[in-house]
Amino acid sequence: MTRSKARGYHHGDLREALVTAGRKLVEEKGIRGFTLRECARRAEVSHAAPAHHFASMDDLLVELVRRGFAELTAAMTTEAERAADEEPASRLVGLGVGYMAFAAANPTLFQLMFSREANHIEPKEGDEGAESVRRLLAGVLDDVIGDAADEVRQQAADLAWATMHGFITLVLEGEIGRRDSSRALKARGLAALAAMAETVTRLARP
Template identity: 30%
Template sequence: MKSVYHHGDLKNALLDAADDLLLREGLQGFTMRACARLANVSHAAPAHHFGDVNALLTAVAARGYERLVALLQEKLKSVDGDLEDEMYATGLAYVEFAETYPEHFRIMFRKDLLVYSVESPPTAMAETLIELTNVILRQRGEPEISLLSEVPGKGNPVIKDILIGWCYIHGYAHLRLEGQLSMIPDEAHFKIIRENSDRLSNLLQQRAV
């Protein structure tokens, strides 16, 4: 992170500071003034470049999505197309991201904090949703999508499987992050993710077209 303002790069310096601030202090300690102090710039600078704290949080959340989709793609690439392994890799990526960037994970799905339209979400958010959707579509033997607008609509039965898959993956990561699965020994988590991922993968493959 840059702590000194360089002409022409103030916006990125502020974003670096905001990213670091959220990681260090969490949402409770996240303010425009704290961000400005960390970037070593005037208190007015964040508002000038981002408008308000919600817009700044949205930019930070977009960085979170960039990291999440990169991790998802890395894990998926390593399993070479095996469907059960893909589901397991997706669960691992989600849990690993949540544990590495807990405060980012907590805000990335908070519509009350972020500023974007459902029709036009941040690019990295759209890429993440497309990647997750394609994991489910491959399980079912369905054609993959390349645009968020191609996600099956409410009347399509595929959307139910997409929601089931996402709820499982996101829900497990969220519960573990918030300490609700503390009764499970750490060494057992990988086995649980593996077993549940295999069950979900087998269920979805049975619905293949």
């Protein structure tokens, strides 16, 4: 977008261009359709140019995943803060809304982020992966059931993450809400999150 078409031998910002092209490509062609040469083509450089910015194709994928987790965390934070002055359970639901919104907007990248094992994508050291998601969840849960025992809080975290992750994953795969309107689907998601929040709340008060 930024760079003018008139360029010389040097690109100027190839690394960023490759990330942008790669991200679009993954959504268009799917994980297996992702190709380093096509990324280079879209950035209008030769097929070997990317090697100077990413050691391998997987290296570029790792970077896409890394940025994906950063954006996911940001989306969750935004939605949680929107409910900052409500009760803690509302913030928990907010986290889920942000989680699902990001996944819906970037379905293939989201699936890539959570199928690294199945795709043999090795994280680079120092890469914290989904750690920030876990922290975000733990933080809000502290406000919801902070007085509960560690075991209970762990169970609450499991339930919260599993519910939001499972629901949106099944939606992306078309297993949930294939025939629903976007509006109805959002209602289903909110209902699941609300039930989850209530369950989590009740966990600490038996």
